Amino acid sequence: MGRSPCCEKAHTNKGAWTKEEDDRLIAYIRTHGEGCWRSLPKAAGLLRCGKSCRLRWINYLRPDLKRGNFTEDEDELIIKLHSLLGNKWSLIAGRLPGRTDNEIKNYWNTHIRRKLINRGIDPATHRQITDHLTNNITTTTTASASNSSPDVTPTTTTISFASTTPSAPSTTHHLIVKNEELDQDIKIHINSPDYRKITNTSPEKQERCPDLNLELRIGPPHHNHQNDMVVSSSLSSYVQQQHHHHALMIGGINSGGGSICFGCSLGVKSGKECSCTSSLNGTSGSRSGYDFLGLKNGVLDYRSLEMKY
DNA sequence: AAACCCGGCAACCGCACTCCA
DNA sequence: TTGGAGTGCGGTTGCCGGGTT
CATH class of the missing domain: 1.10.10.60 (Homeodomain-like)
Incomplete structure (x- = not known):
């Protein structure tokens, strides 16, 4: 089905806003408040698209905006x-x-x-650009989010979830990271006593990922949580991309009952596919999800956030 | 002085999501 | 349950001004 345009484009101005347009918009919103952007332009006497009005207000005219350089x-x-x-x-x-x-x-x-x-830090992955293998992993994890990262070699790494015996719900799972440049699979074991140890399928190529830090626990979809995975934070971008497919538990959050997905924990409203059991308030999503990082209330104390470069 | 280059930023576009009838 | 309307979001575009040749 087609999508109707957000406004009648034939009679709308585009481009830079004039002072008069700004004044009209400000005056209207001061009187009537925000909302109903579609009808606002007509009501305010503006020859603008509603989206354009909203954007202008939010990004430029709002009185609480802090102008000036970033500290x-x-x-x-x-x-x-x-x-x-x-x-x-x-x-x-x-x-x-x-x-x-x-x-x-x-x-x-x-x-x-x-x-x-x-x-010397890859802005897409927040990791040092030096580590060869890590680069390859993170290249792919971010490629889907942004394909404009010229500073990273565009090699392909395939990440897949697998189970040694897929039909058995309590089997050991592992995360396979396929590095095509090195032509090798790296297997991250799940739910094993030494799950923090990253091993290659080629025994002689072990210990290739010494700096993976393992602070996120993720669970494959529809598996019970005994099969939580531990992956590097360097995969977090990928995991965010896959939010709808893989419930991702932050270590420590999923203990004692309901576990929540990463998206919900961040206050990101989850989609329909969200399979987390964010039952802290009975529902999932930004309005009721677990307040990981304190993102819902107050200002995050970013000084407590440790970077793992 | 003119042409060109480049970075910064406001604005636009299209998609995704939520709400509601 | 479904589909349309409204809104939000992230990526991209294009204009503008300053610097360089």
Whole structure:
């Protein structure tokens, strides 16, 4: 089915806003408040698309916006939040009062990216660019989120979930990371006493991933939680992409009953596919999900967020 | 002085999601 | 349950101004 246009485009202005348009929009919203963006332009006497009005208000005209340069603290906070949330600009903006998602997105692309690259850090993965294998893994994990990362070699790594005996619900699972450049599979064992140890399928190629830090526990879909996986935080981007398919439990959260998916824990409203049992309040999603990182209330104390470069 | 280049940023576009009848 | 309307989000585009040649 087709999608109706957000407005009658034939009679709308585009491009830069004039002072008069700004004044009209401000005056209207001061009187009537935000909302009903589709009908706002007509009511306010603006020849603009409703979406355009909303964007102009949110990104530029809102009185609580903080104009001016980003502080060093804000820089670091953005970096830390991005390492946790990826390109979830609206979520990041929610932790920076007075800043908009668009502003942060632009600032990231123009300043912080370069800053991280100068530090030798891949801005997409927040990992040092040096480690060969890690690079290959993270290249793929971020490729789906952004295909414009020229500083990373575009090799292909396939990540798949597997079970040694798929039909048995309590079997040992493992995460297979296939590095096509090295032509080898790396198997991350799940639910084994030494699950933190990363081993290659080729015995002589073991100990290839010494710096994987293992702080996220994820569970494959529809498996019981005994089969939790532990993966590197370098995979977090990938895991976020796969949120709808794989309930991802943050270590420590899933103990004592209901476990929640990563998205819900971050306050990201989950989709229909969300299979987590976020029953803390009986539902899942941003309005009731577990408040991982304190993202729902107050300002996140980013100083407590440790980067694992 | 003019042409060109490049970075920054406001605005646009299309898709995804939620709500509701 | 379904589909349309409204809204939000992230990626991309294009304009503008400053710097360089």
